[in-house]
Amino acid sequence: MDSKDWILTIVFLAIHYIWWISFLYSYHMESDMKAKRLFTVFVPDEKKRKMNIQEIITKFQQKLVSLRWIMLLTSVIFLLPIPMLYKIIYLVLTAFLPMYLLYKEANKARQSILRIKKEELWEISSEKVVHIDLGLNEQITEAMLPMGYFLIPILMQFLALSYDEWKGQGLSVLSISSIFLLGMGVLGYFLLRRLPNKTYCDDHDKNRNVNEMQRYYYSLFLFYVVLMDAFIMLAVRVFEYATPKMLTFVWLGFIIVLTFLVFLAINSVSKYRNYKNNMLQSTTQYDNQAETYWKYTLLGSIYRNPYDTRLFIDSNNGMTINMARPGAKIFFGAIFGGVFLLLSYYFIYPAWLDHNHKLVELSVNQEVVEVYGPMYSNQISIESIQNVDLITKLPHGTRTWGTGTFTYMTGNFKLDTYGKCRMYVASKHKAYVVITTDKGIVIVNDDEIAKTKAVYTQLKHMLELQK
């Protein structure tokens, strides 16, 4: 395997482990003794210590250990010298393993606890009675991380975008996604301010403290996520300038900082959960979330209670959405809709443009060579041109900055034959004009091969006349 294959292998391994660890951690929290619910079933503290309940938890946790081994063993395949396509298929197929195995075990544990609850006649709480602490008010939001902190990632994004503008590179897929995530983060902050206060028990001080800590740690989590995003945006520009010798250190630094930020983000949610569990440990908690409204699916636990008017509910993993609320449809609609719009703009729309020969127009006049289209545009001064070539196949290389889809490629590249260069090409049309200027090499084409060749002939003629 060459270096490119190794990089892809590492990426696949990372995806594999992140996917498995997310599910393992999430289901591990379902069996957390400190949480109010075990496998979505409300279990009073004194009942958790009973032998039959302990047996269920122990058995489940033993299954988790086995699944960790399965995670490690299944990852070995990625290290074998097999075609990348097979590795992608294997990655997708093995993704279903933790989903199904954990769902099956957690559901089994849940059914066992429900059976015990029924047989031993535990007290069933009324799910339609709501307790409200009148001492909780809007001042709770003062505990949130001040909005000013978000200026740090906003400034970082602004610097990255200004740099792109200065280099004449325009917006790339990464930039747009990053801005979208920043927007979602800021929106999330304002939604957090409007989160309803929850009454956990009959002690006002405990209710107040837990609500305040929730606001603080969740706003901190949002901040770290947005900061991570801004850091990636800036780091990508640094990669552009790294020499081959520096690249290893740059990668190492990038991974260390990113890992640290991920740790801080996860730690903030974990700290809130520990605080809440410790604060409410020896307290009788109110509960209006009957077991009938929870269930396990392949994607984990789902809550659907038409009598619960809250949209966001505390769960063992932080928060979950009440799928019975109209707001749930709006929430998921906004996320999937946003992602669909983004993908459509960068993949479906350009494909349609290309199919109708509206993707790009390559033209030349006395002063400039211009590529112009809805997705990208650029001008090259005729005076700066030193040489032109026509090629029918692009050399191998990597993109250091810009956009590369099945339909078009724009930005900065490092190609085997030409080294560092800029490209503005419609990928499917195999005729490219290589223009050597006093500032470097630029490769352009039209979405019709005949027009590309015509522009090349015209430029060649103009250069000969200049000489």
Next chain:
Amino acid sequence: MIIKLDFESEIPIYLQIRNEVVKGIGKGQLAIGEQLPTVRSLANDIGINAMTVNKAYALLKKEGFITIERRHGAKISPRYQSNIDYSERLVSELDLLTSEAAIRGCDKETFLRLCEQVYQSIHVRRLEDEKI
């Protein structure tokens, strides 16, 4: 103070809120002069329309249990004066309560004992007195 609302009850939510606040004042869980949450905040916490909370607060204000100021919001009000209208209403409600108790076999002594027990839990308190 913690109030309890039953979404399955025949009593409308705004009336339940009103009843809970009145009971809270009577039992000393809400002190005279104490601030109540804003309409928007309480509606958000319960998960109901703000108009419902507004209706509850309007009723409490009309009955003289709270005052509402634009800058300070709703506060437990000190305006308690028994008048003829209230006395007539009290007699009417006691009439119904006593009749039902008698029909269900509750004798006079038991009824009065129960009334005394409930009344003993009543302790209207003032915020200023506690600050002193």
